[in-house]
Amino acid sequence: MAFTTIEVAYRDDYNFGVGADMATGSPMGFVVDGTEVGVEHAGGASVIFEVRRITTTAELEQALGIDAKASFGSGLFGAGMSARFSYATSSSVQRESLFMAVTSRVSLQHLSIKAPKLTPKAAEMVDNPTVFAERYGNMFVRGMDRGGLFIGVFRLDVRSEQDRTAIAAKLQGSYGLFSASAATAFDEVRSTYHADALVSMYHEGGPMDLAITDLTKPSQLLDNANKWLQAFKNNPDENAVPYTVTLAPISIAEAPMPPNAADLQKAQDVLVICAEERSRIFDKINLLKYVVDHEDYYDWTGNPAPTTSSLNSAINGFEQDLDLISMCASESINHPSQALTPASFAQQQGKPYPAGAIPSPMPTPRALTLQVGGQWEIVESNGSHIKLVVSQDGDKLSAQASVFIFGPNQSIKSSGHVSGDKFFLRIEWSNGAIGEYSAKFTQGGFPPGSQGILQGTRTVVGAQGDPQGTAGWESAGLVAEFK
Incomplete structure (x- = not known):
């Protein structure tokens, strides 16, 4: 049973003509000679830049080029496991959060050995398949993809599958180089859904000074992807590395078949x-x-x-x-x-x-509920400061309130509620006035996520419920958040 050509992640000591063990991916002795060439009249580069949802570790492994089927299991166990595998496992993909993968690949001209032949030393061993396999393995490096690989993972802790699906539909797709729309979309969904975020990245090739300074800011991931791509645009050869290797069976260079080829196939x-x-x-x-x-x-x-x-x-x-x-x-x-x-x-x-x-x-x-309990103030646009002690039970609210307007004024009765990102509180004051305070959760000075402030409108109503005056207001001393 003949082995087939497979693609694996590049690793140290791989080079054209170097032998390899199919099971472990370990580089062996220099076994095949020949000149590596590209396809004639096809020396251009290809660039891929896309954002898509991933739901399993296997999907992330596929994006990283360490898919089990594509590599036929080669090098996926033992000491030779690549840094890509470590990144895949550390990303901790699971179904309760939304995971989006930012993937970019730059592929320069693929090079491969056009006419592989055994080296003179290897040819001396063809009559001893056991020794040949021990020295050179059963595969050899025939081709290499040069360029680079960039993978970023953006995790958004969104509770419902309906929201996860909606966000994925908004974010995923192919974006042009330096697409401002991509970065804007990432930050917008985080703000809209009041969700915590975490970003990470892995790259091979490109500049070495890329960094994420704020692990909660998804736009930094897109910024780095664009810097990485720009580096290749400016200096492709300087930033390129070998990142994918084509392993071919040594038998195509007239080497002996492994003595236990059928067993090796079963093991793979x-x-x-x-x-x-x-x-x-x-x-x-x-x-x-x-x-x-x-x-x-x-x-x-x-x-x-x-x-x-x-x-x-x-x-x-x-x-x-x-x-x-x-x-x-x-x-x-x-x-x-x-x-x-x-x-x-x-x-x-x-x-x-x-x-x-x-x-x-x-x-x-x-279900997430907007949390507004505690001691804080309503600061009105007219300069009034209303001191509050808010009690919250689920979505129900009550409050003790005080304000000084032409003398001290205390609350005698209050009731309210939160619903989604909306807040409402009705206060009956000791001077006979009734104030209705409606507001909406906003990020305020907070970064996009689950924390923010309240901003809204106060309406004074009469005994019959008719409005008698309004003012804008926002909270002070409150960290409103969804829990």
């Missing part, structure tokens, strides 16, 4: 299964850890009631599954003829698999 199939199952388990662990870390976002009532201990127990079970998958992959690499799927390997080892399971019931997302 198992490695693909292991990599895909590992990605799915990461998704489940990320979800459970997010819920535990954001306990206040969820309703933990029910019969039976979900508990953080049940979620932590499930996390432990999934981590055991990760350990078993790692052992299974290692066995497939070291002993291809004995390669087993994770389930069969677990049965052979006398271990449960899967050991982890999502608990039932799970806590449900709690």
Whole structure:
């Protein structure tokens, strides 16, 4: 059974003609000679810049070029795992938040060895397939993509799937270089949905001084992506690095087939299964850890009631599954003829698999409520300062209030409510006046997110409810937020 050409992430010591072990991706001896060339009359570059939603670790891995199927599992286990894999796992993708990936690739002319042939030293080994495989592996570096890769992840903690879908539709798509609309759209959704945000980035090639100084500001991610692209526009060769490698079977250069080719093929199939199952388990662990870390976002009532201990127990079970998958992959690499799927390997080892399971019931997302309780002031446009002590029970409000206008004035009765990002409070004053204070949540001087102030209008109403005067107002000393 013949091996096929695969694409893997570049790693140190890869170069044209260098041999490689398919299972681990490890570079071996220099095995193939030949001149690397590009396609004639096709020396231009291609640029991709897009924003799209990701919902799984596997989708992020695909964007990073470490997809299990595309690489046939090569180099996805063991010491050779790339920095891209570390970035994918540290991004902690899970379904309770919205994850948007900003992806940009610059591809200069692809180079490959047109007519590969064994080096004289390698050719001396063709009659000894075992020694040949130990020295040179079973694949070789035939081609390289040069240029660069930029990946940024923007996480927005939005509670409902309806909102997540709406935001994704607004943000995702292909944007032109230096698109101001992209940065504006990112900041607008954060402000509109009063959501906390977190950004991170990973890049290969381009300038080395890119940095995110505010991890909560998504526009910085777009700014860096544009700086990265501009660097390639100005100096493509200076900023380019090899970032994707084409590994081809050594047999196309008339090398001997590996002595255990069928076993190696089976082992690679198992490695693909292991990599895909590992990605799915990461998704489940990320979800459970997010819920535990954001306990206040969820309703933990029910019969039976979900508990953080049940979620932590499930996390432990999934981590055991990760350990078993790692052992299974290692066995497939070291002993291809004995390669087993994770389930069969677990049965052979006398271990449960899967050991982890999502608990039932799970806590449900709690609706966000605008929180305005506490001691603060209403500052009116006419200069009046109304001192408040607001009590809040769910969406219901009451307050003790005082103001000095031609003498002291106290509240004798009050009632109000919050609804979405709107605030309303009705106060009956000791001087007989009735004030109705309506407002809307706004960011004020706060960065886009879940915290801000109130800004609105005060209306004095008469005994029959008719308006008798208005003034603008905003809160002072209050950090209004959604919880």
